[in-house]
Amino acid sequence: MLLGLRGTGKTVLLNEIGKIAEEEGLLVSKVESPETVSLARLLYPEMRRVMRSLSGVEAAKNLAAQGLRGLRSFAAIFKIEVAGVEIGVEPEPEPGLADSGDLVA
Missing domain, CATH: 1.20.5 (Single alpha-helices involved in coiled-coils or other helix-helix interfaces)
Structure with missing residues (x-):
């Protein structure tokens, strides 16, 4: 879980982590709350x-x-x-x- 102020790049970082995980053959889930x-x-x-x-x-x-x-x-x-x-x-x-x-x- 990433926490931070609006516009600091949390979503960009999570998307990049997800992309790397998928490239490694892992299943990735994304849930917005x-x-x-x-x-x-x-x-x-x-x-x-x-x-x-x-x-x-x-x-x-x-x-x-x-x-x-x-x-x-x-x-x-x-x-x-x-x-x-x-x-x-x-x-x-x-x-x-x-x-x-x-x-x-």
Whole structure:
């Protein structure tokens, strides 16, 4: 919370801090507080937005991780050999998730 007289640059400073935080991948919320509105009424919609954003990010991370585990399981059967050098994927298969190496199964 920044306090100071009108016109001293508080909003400019907060906007710059928010911009830097967003560039670093952080979620940023901005709530202005008029005297006639309760704090709970101001914070609830913004906190709800933030929580929904966080749940979406976490769900996407989990789905992406599961997809990568499935791809690793499937790709484990493929090996490439060039000039006597073999390249492959060491599996840590996810049981039941693309672990057969068969596209149909």
